[in-house]
Amino acid sequence: MTAPDSLPARRLLLVHAHPDDEVIGTGATMAHYVSTGAHVTLVTCTLGEEGEIHVPALSQLAAGQADQLGGWRLVEWERACAALGVTDHRMLGGPGRYRDSGMMGLESNKHPRAFWGADLDEAAAHLVEIMREIRPQVMITYDENGFYGHPDHIMAHRVAMRAAELAGSDGPRKIYWTAQPLSVLRDGMEAFKESESNPFADVDTVEDLPFGTPDEEIAARIDGTEHYAKKTAAMRAHATQIPDNSWLYGMAGDFGGEFMGVEYYTLVKGERGPGEGPYKWESDLFAGLDVEGR
Numbered sequence: 367m368t369a370p371d372s373l374p375a376r377r378l379l380l381v382h383a384h385p386d387d388e389v390i391g392t393g394a395t396m397a398h399y400v401s402t403g404a405h406v407t408l409v410t411c412t413l414g415e416e417g418e419i420h421v422p423a424l425s426q427l428a429a430g431q432a433d434q435l436g437g438w439r440l441v442e443w444e445r446a447c448a449a450l451g452v453t454d455h456r457m458l459g460g461p462g463r464y465r466d467s468g469m470m471g472l473e474s475n476k477h478p479r480a481f482w483g484a485d486l487d488e489a490a491a492h493l494v495e496i497m498r499e500i501r502p503q504v505m506i507t508y509d510e511n512g513f514y515g516h517p518d519h520i521m522a523h524r525v526a527m528r529a530a531e532l533a534g535s536d537g538p539r540k541i542y543w544t545a546q547p548l549s550v551l552r553d554g555m556e557a558f559k560e561s562e563s564n565p566f567a568d569v570d571t572v573e574d575l576p577f578g579t580p581d582e583e584i585a586a587r588i589d590g591t592e593h594y595a596k597k598t599a600a601m602r603a604h605a606t607q608i609p610d611n612s613w614l615y616g617m618a619g620d621f622g623g624e625f626m627g628v629e630y631y632t633l634v635k636g637e638r639g640p641g642e643g644p645y646k647w648e649s650d651l652f653a654g655l656d657v658e659g660r
């Protein structure tokens with residue numbers, strides 16, 4: 367069975383937990399593949415109802431007040447996707463099916479629709495349906511720890527990996543997990559040492575961070591620096607989550623596109639294609655795949 371003729375030959379699926387994750391971790395990658403003619407499908411699992419609100423005028427939308435933040439973040443998410451050029455963006459099971467669980471251990475983890483308490487196969491079935499429609503050759507999601515331990519990120523990982531298993535030949539042939547090389551984190555620590563908004567202020571070494579991957583375990587380095595302006599525009603769309611004084615902008619401003627425009631991945635399914643540098647990092651997630659065949 368081949369993918370519908372209406373879709374481009376290369377098809378990339380990304381599975382994220384909340385609106386804003388798509389841009390922070392993979393925004394440059396998404397913009398890069400859209401610009402090179404691939405079909406990019408974003409599946410986000412919750413509306414982010416339990417998030418903070420960094421726009422004072424919207425503070426009453428919070429979960430403990432009007433509880434309307436999810437609807438607002440849906441609009442932020444659509445604007446961010448537009449900034450990246452991504453037109454195929456979907457909420458797992460439809461908007462509102464699964465609720466943001468809040469940080470690990472909070473009472474919100476027990477909400478009847480909290481994603482953390484979702485039935486794994488039922489949630490995965492929604493993603494299998496998308497895989498059967500799109501037949502993506504490549505999928506991006508998080509590692510088993512959800513990159514930094516948030517329950518919705520851990521669940522997004524589990525649902526994505528389960529769906530890939532259930533989808534069989536309609537599932538992705540290469541699966542990547544988002545990652546940050548330790549060398550890049552060390553450079554960031556050095557660069558931010560004197561900065562007022564230093565994300566590394568509370569740690570002495572990168573080993574203290576809940577994420578970081580030895581360079582030799584990284585499989586791909588996607589250079590989307592030419593799209594870093596789109597990435598920062600998409601970040602600005604998520605104004606309730608990413609305040610104007612966020613270190614993320616500092617990074618983009620002081621360190622150019624390199625830090626924000628380059629994104630890294632480990633490969634957990636499929637064969638690594640040709641690569642460059644000391645660790646033979648791929649520069650294309652579709653490297654080594656015969657995309658014309660499917």
Ligand SMILES: CC(=O)N[C@H]1[C@@H](O[C@@H]2[C@H](O)[C@H](O)[C@@H](O)[C@H](O)[C@H]2O)O[C@H](CO)[C@@H](O)[C@@H]1O
Pocket residue numbers: 384385386387390414415416417418466467468469516607
């Ligand atoms: C990037 C990401 O996954 N953001 C999540 C996360 O947000 C954190 C949360 O609000 C926490 O209370 C803050 O201290 C921290 O700075 C935020 O990154 O968790 C939220 C609640 O589940 C979620 O809505 C947000 O998208």
Ligand SMILES: [Zn+2]
Pocket residue numbers: 383384387516519
């Ligand atoms: Zn998130």
